[in-house]
Amino acid sequence: xxxxxxxxxxxxxxxxxxxxxxxxxxxxxxxxxxxxxxxxxxxxxxxxxxxxxxxxxxxxxxxxxxxxxxxxxxxxxxxxxxxxxxxxxxxxxxxxxxxxxxxxxxxxxxxxxxxxxxxxxxxxxxxxxxxxxxxxxxxxxxxxxxxxxxxxxxxxxxxxxxxxxxxxxxxxxxxxxxxxxxxxxxxxxxxxxxxxxxxxxxxxxxxxxxxxxxxxxxxxxxxxxxxxxxxxxxxxxxxxxxxxxxxxxxxxxxxxxxxxxxxxxxxxxxxxxxxxxxxxxxxxxxxxxxxxxxxxxxxxxxxxxxxxxxxxxxxxxxxxxxxxxxxxxxxxxxxxxxxxxxxxxxxxxxxxxxxxxxxxxxxxxxxxxxxxxxxxxxxxxxxxxxxxxxxxxxxxxxxxxxxxxxxxxxxxxxxxxxxxxxxxxxxxxxxxxxxxxxxxxxxxxxxxxxxxxxxxxxxxxxxxxx
Ligand code: FAD
Ligand code: NAD
Numbered sequence: 001x002x003x004x005x006x007x008x009x010x011x012x013x014x015x016x017x018x019x020x021x022x023x024x025x026x027x028x029x030x031x032x033x034x035x036x037x038x039x040x041x042x043x044x045x046x047x048x049x050x051x052x053x054x055x056x057x058x059x060x061x062x063x064x065x066x067x068x069x070x071x072x073x074x075x076x077x078x079x080x081x082x083x084x085x086x087x088x089x090x091x092x093x094x095x096x097x098x099x100x101x102x103x104x105x106x107x108x109x110x111x112x113x114x115x116x117x118x119x120x121x122x123x124x125x126x127x128x129x130x131x132x133x134x135x136x137x138x139x140x141x142x143x144x145x146x147x148x149x150x151x152x153x154x155x156x157x158x159x160x161x162x163x164x165x166x167x168x169x170x171x172x173x174x175x176x177x178x179x180x181x182x183x184x185x186x187x188x189x190x191x192x193x194x195x196x197x198x199x200x201x202x203x204x205x206x207x208x209x210x211x212x213x214x215x216x217x218x219x220x221x222x223x224x225x226x227x228x229x230x231x232x233x234x235x236x237x238x239x240x241x242x243x244x245x246x247x248x249x250x251x252x253x254x255x256x257x258x259x260x261x262x263x264x265x266x267x268x269x270x271x272x273x274x275x276x277x278x279x280x281x282x283x284x285x286x287x288x289x290x291x292x293x294x295x296x297x298x299x300x301x302x303x304x305x306x307x308x309x310x311x312x313x314x315x316x317x318x319x320x321x322x323x324x325x326x327x328x329x330x331x332x333x334x335x336x337x338x339x340x341x342x343x344x345x346x347x348x349x350x351x352x353x354x355x356x357x358x359x360x361x362x363x364x365x366x367x368x369x370x371x372x373x374x375x376x377x378x379x380x381x382x383x384x385x386x387x388x389x390x391x392x393x394x395x396x397x398x399x400x401x402x403x404x405x406x407x408x409x410x411x412x413x414x415x416x417x418x419x420x421x422x423x424x425x426x427x428x429x430x431x432x433x434x435x436x437x438x439x440x441x442x443x444x445x446x447x448x449x450x451x452x453x454x455x456x457x458x459x460x461x462x463x464x465x466x
Contacts, residue, residue, distance in 0.1 A: 002109075004030045006334065007123065007136035009115040009279070012040020014311030014323030015142035016099055021331035022140075023106035030109040030134060032125055038099040038110070039092075041144050041312070042320040045164045048095050050187055052088040053167070054351050057194035060084075061227075061353075069390065079195055081172045088167070117280035120304050124280075138306050138334050141286075141294060142323065143279060145272040145312035153179075153240045153268065159247035160240050160266045163188060173197045173264040177249055179237045180269035181208040183350050186220065188267055190352045193229045200230040200261060202237050202251055209350055213362040213411040215397060220356055220413060223393055235259075240266045274313045291315070298340070299333045300326050308333075322346050345428050349418040354380075354394045357421035360409035360428050363399060373399045373408055376434070376458025378450045380414040385445035391415035396450040398424075398434065400458040405433030416447050423451060434459045 005027035008019045016038060019031040037044055063077050103110050111134070113127020123134050147162035149155050157165050163184050176192050178185045181203030193199040201208075201224075207217035208224075208231065221231055232253075239250040247266040252258050274292045281288065286302040286309070287295045293315035300308045308330045311323030325346070329339045350356040366373045377397040380386040394414030400407055410424030427437055438455040442448050453463040 001133040001135060002030070004028050004109070004134065004136040006030070006138045006140065006331070007032065007115075007134055008140045008142060009123070010040060010142035010144055010311075010313075011038040011099070011110075012142060012144045012311060012323060013042045013320040014144070014327045015040065015140070016102070016327075017324040018140045018142060018310060018327030018331050019108050020102060020106050021328045022334070023108050025331055025335045027331075027334070029106075030111060030136070031103065032111045032113060032115040032123075032134070034112070034114045034127075036112060037092075037096040038103065039096045040142075042323075043095045043099065044092060045167055047320050049088050049092050049167045050163070050191070051351055052091040053084065053191045054187060054353075056084045056087060057191050058353050061194040066390065079172070081195070082170075084195075085168070114278055116278060117284045117286075120284045120307065138308065140327070140330055141276075141279070141302075141307065141309040141313060142311045142327065143275050143313050144323075145318060146275045147268060148271050148273040149268050150179075150237065150270055152238050155268055156242050159242040159244075159264075160268065162268050166192075166265070166267055169265075175246075175263035176200075176265045176267055177202065177247075177261050177263040178267045178269055179240075179249065180271070181205070181231065181233070182211070182269060182271070183209060183348075184269035185267075186224065186350060186352050188269060189224065189229050190227075193224075193227055198228075198230075198263075200232065200263070202235045202249065202261075203231065203233050204236055206233050208233075209356065212348060212350075212356065212358050213397070213409065214364055215395075216356050216358065216411055216413050219394060220350070220352060223354070223413075224352070240268075272312065272318055274315065276313060289315075300330050301333070316343060317346055317348065319346065319348065342429065345425055347421045347425050349421065351418065354391060354414045355417040356413045357417035357424075358409070358411045359421055359424045360407065361399060362409060362411070363397075366399060366408060371408070372402050374402045374458045374460070375399055376454040376456065378453035378457060378463060380447070380450055382453075382463075383445070383447060383450050385447050385449065386415060388445065389415065396420070396454045398437075398451065398454045398458050400434040400455075405435050405459060406431060407434060407437070410451070412451075414447065414450065420448055420451065423448065 006022040006029045008031045011033035022029045113125040175198045181201045189199045234254045237251040248262045285304045294309040310326035347359040379395045381392040397411045399409035434455045
């Protein structure tokens with residue numbers, strides 16, 4: 001039996017960051033991961049492989065439809081599907097081996113195996129090397145999430161699949177039906193549609209990426225439709241069947257009209273559920289809520305004072321960087337530091353092209369809560385930089401308090417929005433005003449100038465630049 005200061009269960013972005021920060025603070029740390037590679041969902045079957053495929057397919061689409069207007073003529077463009085997937089796997093391996101290196105560098109013990117609490121202060125790990133008992137002064141549960149489904153649909157991983165299986169297909173599908181037009185739905189739709197798969201999205205809500213500002217979803221819908229993705233909103237899917245060589249879904253619209261569709265694959269993208277199976281929480285005082293998420297306080301501490309939980313398994317935004325922030329918060333809390341996370345200043349990004357990014361309140365939230373605001377929007381079509389690269393779709397929108405100029409929300413759909421949003425996060429975190437934001441200098445020509453113009457407009461001044 002080995003004793004540690006900190007034992008981290010799960011090696012996703014929550015777990016590995018918690019382990020590294022704990023080790024940096026001088027704690028004898030162990031990380032336990034059931035799979036052979038470190039990195040969790042994000043590195044193995046989430047953020048990293050999807051972004052690798054989104055990049056590859058973006059290049060392919062550009063070569064097909066964008067290069068000609070730059071005067072670059074390619075006679076024949078072929079897609080090597082297995083090479084594209086091979087590169088994706090290589091990117092993943094570089095990241096997982098990078099994490100191994102970081103564990104060694106920080107002298108963190110890595111045990112491969114499934115961790116299970118046998119009481120509040122002891123865990124049993126079963127893995128390649130048999131059973132072992134681990135005792136730690138503090139535990140950090142970072143066991144993440146798994147794809148969820150809806151009643152009536154069983155994910156068989158053959159024809160009715162999730163993002164995980166879609167990331168390891170052997171050949172290009174001809175048709176794919178995606179259930180859910182949330183983040184996974186639109187990212188997967190982009191990947192497959194760009195390589196020639198006929199993609200249909202069936203979404204329950206009346207717009208795509210429904211947790212973000214609605215203007216972004218409406219704009220994204222138009223762009224994805226132009227790319228050939230079929231989108232049906234207000235559709236409730238209730239059944240799917242594996243037909244052997246294809247799959248069929250059954251759905252009804254808001255008036256109850258029944259419909260069905262058949263495709264090579266049905267990809268379920270209706271959200272994710274917390275993963276605590278086999279963790280032995282029933283042997284501890286840790287509480288879960290009625291949706292299965294572990295209950296924690298503002299320091300991510302569970303009902304047992306020595307057991308913390310972070311990341312997807314506690315709910316909230318299921319984002320890698322949210323899990324990372326919580327990993328640092330817990331390590332520093334154990335260390336006696338007083339840390340706090342501003343959850344409303346955590347940005348969200350969707351890696352379609354153009355990208356979609358957001359931080360702060362949506363316009364719908366402000367309206368619903370009768371919070372006064374002024375809105376300033378500026379289109380990328382009026383940006384010299386965007387015109388130079390022909391990335392003119394989308395807009396930047398800022399929502400500002402009319403009295404003090406405080407920035408309430410920043411919402412962008414446009415090229416490089418994922419990186420531009422960092423500026424909105426800083427503006428909100430340090431509570432600078434819209435005037436502060438338009439009085440600073442922005443390099444010309446850059447995509448960031450659209451934000452300067454949006455701040456000017458929201459402050460009651462006209463735009464000054466194009
Ligand atoms: P996870 O990354 O899920 O890691 C949990 C780990 O715990 C897993 O490796 C699991 O095997 C291990 N584990 C579970 N139980 C045990 C046990 N009992 N013993 C030992 N090990 C155990 N987020 C973003 O911010 N940006 C993106 O671009 C993005 N893209 C995504 C794309 C897809 C297709 C998906 C599915 C998700 C994406 N996400 C993205 C979400 C992101 O992956 C998650 O929010 C993030 O991985 C959560 O981190 P975590 O540490 O909480 O858990
Ligand atoms: P999501 O919650 O974003 O979207 C699920 C969608 O499915 C919703 O729009 C919902 O209305 C729809 N839906 C639910 N039931 C339905 C039904 N019966 N018929 C039709 N539509 C239905 O979930 P997701 O897209 O599966 O993503 C899961 C998590 O992974 C998200 O929380 C997200 O934060 C994370 N993620 C993040 C990124 C990123 O940051 N770029 C990328 C991928 C995933």
